[in-house]
Amino acid sequence: MIDAKRRILLKGSLAAGAVGVAVGAGLLAPRAVLAAWPEAAFHATDIKAGLKALIGVEAGEAGGDITIKAPDIAENGAVVPVTVESTATGVKTIVIVAEGNQTPLIASFNLGEDAVPSVSTRIKMAKTANIQALVQTADKTYTATKEVKVTIGGCGG
Amino acid sequence: MAGNIKIRAKAEGGETSVKALMTHPMETGLRKDKKTGEIVPAHFITEVTCKWKDKVVLTALWSGGVSQNPYLAYKFKGGQAGDPVELTWVDNKGGTETATDKIA
Numbered sequence: 001m002i003d004a005k006r007r008i009l010l011k012g013s014l015a016a017g018a019v020g021v022a023v024g025a026g027l028l029a030p031r032a033v034l035a036a037w038p039e040a041a042f043h044a045t046d047i048k049a050g051l052k053a054l055i056g057v058e059a060g061e062a063g064g065d066i067t068i069k070a071p072d073i074a075e076n077g078a079v080v081p082v083t084v085e086s087t088a089t090g091v092k093t094i095v096i097v098a099e100g101n102q103t104p105l106i107a108s109f110n111l112g113e114d115a116v117p118s119v120s121t122r123i124k125m126a127k128t129a130n131i132q133a134l135v136q137t138a139d140k141t142y143t144a145t146k147e148v149k150v151t152i153g154g155c156g157g
Numbered sequence: 158m159a160g161n162i163k164i165r166a167k168a169e170g171g172e173t174s175v176k177a178l179m180t181h182p183m184e185t186g187l188r189k190d191k192k193t194g195e196i197v198p199a200h201f202i203t204e205v206t207c208k209w210k211d212k213v214v215l216t217a218l219w220s221g222g223v224s225q226n227p228y229l230a231y232k233f234k235g236g237q238a239g240d241p242v243e244l245t246w247v248d249n250k251g252g253t254e255t256a257t258d259k260i261a
Contacts, residue, residue, distance in 0.1 A: 037203045042220035079224045098222060102187055106222035112214045112233070116172055119215070120230035124185075124222050 042105050047097055050105040051134070055093055057141050060134045064088045064142025068133050074125065077150040083120040084133040086142070091117035093136040099145075100129025125150045162256035166242045173236030173260055175207065177229045177244050185221030199249055202227060208243040209233060236260050 044050030048058040069083035084094050094109040094117060101124070109119045117135065125131075130145040164177040179202065186199025205217040207229075214233045229244075236242075238260050245255040 037218055042218075081228075083230075101222055103185070103220060103222065106220055108218040109231075110216040110218070112212065112216075114209065114212070114233040114235055115214050116232035116234060118232045119217075120228070121217075122224040122228045124224055 038108070041108075043103060044105060045103060047099065047104045047132070050103075051095070051097075054105060054108055055095060055134065055136050055141065057136075060136075060141035060143030062143065064135045064137075064140070064144070066133050066135055066142060066144035068131060068144055068146040069120075070131055070146055070148050072147075073149045073151065075151045077125040077127070077152055079122050080125050080131075080148060080150070081120065081122050082131060083118070084135070085118040086135045088117065088135060088137055088140075088142065090137045091135050092138065093134075094119055095134040095136070096121070096123060097132040097134070098123055098125050098129060099132055100125060100127045100150075102126065162244060162246070162254055164242070164244050164256045164258045166236070166240075166258050166260040168236045168238055168240075168260045172232050172234055173209070173240075173242070174230065174232045175242055175244075175258075177207075177256070179205075179227045179229070179246055179254070181225070181227060181246070181248065183221060183223055183225045183227060187221070202246045202248045205229060205244065205246045207231060208245075209236060210240055 038054050041050045041054035052058050065087040067085040074080045092111055096106045097104050098106050106123045128149045130147050132145045135142045162177060162179050166173055166175045181202050182200055184197050184200040188197050190197050199221060201221040202219050207215040215231045240260045241257055243257045247253045
């Protein structure tokens with residue numbers, strides 16, 4: 001009986017230890033990275049909470065002339081090519097969200113003054129879901145979505 | 158761990174488009190190893206900084222949701238043939254790599 005409790009206690013402390021190591025590993029990263037990388041946003045499982053942490057708003061409004069280029073059907077969810085473009089002026093940030101993923105926020109692009117609002121990358125998608133693109137200017141946040149059907153999920157294992 | 162970065166920059170019609178392909182496992186930290194059943198530790202690029210002549214054009218903040226061996230393409234206004242463009246990534250383990258190219 002006592003032994004069994006000991007096992008449970010050990011297991012508990014081991015799990016806590018693993019979390020501690022993970023945090024420690026993060027802390028070992030260069031300070032500049034830590035300062036800039038919005039950990040809370042990218043670890044959020046709720047889209048609204050994640051966006052709030054990342055760009056200060058929970059959702060965008062329609063508009064902004066956003067174009068999302070992505071396949072209608074992705075055979076391999078591990079590699080889904082996505083291009084987000086906007087013709088809005090003064091775009092500062094572009095955010096890509098895969099609504100069906102465990103941690104839905106994929107990427108945030110901060111545009112310099114010379115940048116054209118057009119970015120392409122490849123993302124992982126766990127299942128068939130909407131890709132949400134948000135475009136933020138100085139005072140507005142716009143959003144658009146596009147559904148991608150995923151045949152084989154990219155976050156499994 | 159670190160491979161190499163392929164980067165190509167091309168100026169056309171007053172805009173420069175840059176395409177880059179990085180080599181990185183991009184582990185989310187959520188995936189389990191099929192053989193051992195243990196979680197594969199997170200190892201992904203968190204930040205990519207893209208410069209044109211020492212001026213930052215684009216900063217990408219990424220999660221593990223970007224595919225393995227990430228591809229990034231972006232555009233900026235201006236840019237002459239021969240101008241240097243630079244791309245640097247940093248990952249969650251503090252690893253980093255930089256590549257440069259001249260605009261064609």
